[in-house]
Amino acid sequence: MGPVCWQCSGLIDGPLFCGACGALQSPPSDYFAFFGLGSKLSVDPAALQKRFYELTRLLHPDRFTRKPEREQSHSLEASSILNDGYRVLRDPVERAEYVLRGNGRGVNERRTQAPPELLEEVFELNMALDELRSGDQSARPAIEQACAGFEGMLAEADSSLMASFEAWDSGGGDTALDRIRSILDRRKYIQNLVRDASAALTAPVA
Ligand SMILES: [Zn+2]
Structure with a gap:
């Protein structure tokens, strides 16, 4: 009943x-x-x-x-x-976080580290950012190019996210949830990179 x-x-x-x-x-x-x-x-x-x-x-x-x-x-x-x-x-990201929290996979600070496959690009971006912050304007093109590359990765992450939603909806279970968690962590990490780089590019020149 x-x-x-x-x-x-x-x-x-x-x-x-x-x-x-x-x-x-x-x-x-x-x-x-x-x-x-x-x-x-x-x-x-x-x-x-x-x-x-x-x-x-x-x-x-x-x-x-x-x-x-x-x-x-x-x-x-x-x-x-x-x-x-x-x-x-x-909001697709909020929605996914809600489902992840409900299944014991909430945001974990430990996971905000650089994804291993991005280490080199992140290292180079940080070097260019240091140069720009110390007044070297010639570092700008490298930063802009890196940002464009990361924006492309964000678009790819969004497509992967939609595919993983479908996997979860059709019974993908834990594997689908783990995949969604990892896409969201990667997405968040890249978003922060782009945010910091854009802030440095638009900061007033000293
Ligand atoms: Zn009634």
């Missing part, structure tokens, strides 16, 4: 509202369950947005002012999950 409505004791077949009396139920805290999306990482942004607007309307505070206290309290809780959940699920 599934969950039962707190108000009419009818069976609840979907999330949030009782199909029999319409009462708002205690909302699921899991974002995927809340939005009724299943635990799929490949989310259709248009469908998610449509569901968000629909739920925003259904959970509008005006609809609950004359409802029992219990339902008002559920509506406050649901509105908060709605907004936090939408912010997380709409």
Whole structure:
């Protein structure tokens, strides 16, 4: 037997509202369950947005002012999950981090080290950055070129990420999660490199 409505004791077949009396139920805290999306990482942004607007309307505070206290309290809780959940699920990286955290693979500071295959490029970039910071303008082209290369790697990481989402969705399990964790770590590392290099390139010349 599934969950039962707190108000009419009818069976609840979907999330949030009782199909029999319409009462708002205690909302699921899991974002995927809340939005009724299943635990799929490949989310259709248009469908998610449509569901968000629909739920925003259904959970509008005006609809609950004359409802029992219990339902008002559920509506406050649901509105908060709605907004936090939408912010997380709409962004592929946030969405992946959410699933990784839920599966014991949260961000680990240790993993922010340079990926071994990038060590040489990172070393050269850092040398050029040191030169530029000490006033050697001739280091600029090397830094710009390195940034372009890293931007290309970020685009590749995004494609790999989408492919790994599909692998997880079709039952890829731990292997898919480990792959996603490693892509996100690499992506974050490269983003930081590009950010630091861009800051150095746009810093006022001393
Ligand atoms: Zn009911």
